[in-house]
């Protein structure tokens with residue numbers, strides 16, 4: 001049982017054509033196992049989270065009742081990307097599991113939407129948002145080391161509260177970025193294999209071997225995304241993460257949640273007014 005499917009091209013060369021589709025089930029099972037192990041760990045073994053007490057915020061930096069977390073543009077990007085991603089997953093994999101429909105057209109349209117939204121996101125995050133907020137920093141690494149030591153029962157200082165994004169979210173972003181960019185880059189070339197509105201079809205753009213490798217990478221990124229999206233949705237609906245999910249809908253999180261989980265020195269909220277419920281700006 002191989003992980004790839006092979007064929008013989010007109011010149012007698014054996015070339016890969018795509019991944020073996022049983023990998024879909026491996027990804028689904030990996031996602032389900034993650035749910036079970038994580039949910040059982042949180043329910044029966046995890047101790048309440050503890051953080052080092054940082055310096056108290058100065059009175060001038062009074063935190064608003066609604067802490068802004070995601071701008072309207074960022075939220076629109078997230079939900080457009082989510083719709084495109086789910087459409088891509090279902091249109092790609094349902095036919096492989098026996099549900100037949102003319103999937104290729106829906107698939108490349110959703111692929112074009114995902115590509116456009118990812119390009120937008122790269123510009124938006126680079127020039128308008130705090131680009132570095134999603135990359136692990138030195139404090140994340142030190143705290144991760146301390147958390148591992150404490151997990152193993154060894155003495156270590158308590159970790160600090162999080163910046164805007166906890167380390168786990170930053171690592172997840174890195175994984176989804178790698179898989180997503182691989183799917184987008186290979187998918188853009190695969191558009192030459194089918195009829196689209198963008199450019200004339202040209203299946204002779206690459207050799208059979210190169211096409212095969214593009215299809216394999218597209219498939220691997222795709223099955224990786226099955227497990228990654230399952231895990232993302234699982235965390236989105238977990239009760240303790242719901243304030244974060246709601247912030248992706250409404251744009252803000254409560255002051256209580258912010259104070260409980262975030263370090264005001266690592267994620268600075270610039271309050272614009274001193275009133276409790278009103279505007280503040282995202283740092």
Ligand code: HEM
Pocket residue numbers: 017018019085088089092093104107108110111112114115183184186187188190191192193194215216218219221222223225
């Ligand atoms: C969640 C992301 C994606 C997943 C899970 C996914 C998955 C797949 C799978 C499994 C196939 C079948 C490939 C094969 O038969 O070997 C496929 C085909 C295809 N994908 Fe994607 N894909 C994704 C994103 C994209 C994107 C972003 C684009 C375009 C930019 C795209 C364009 C295409 C095209 C044009 C085909 C048809 C190729 C053909 O029939 O020859 N895909 N995709």
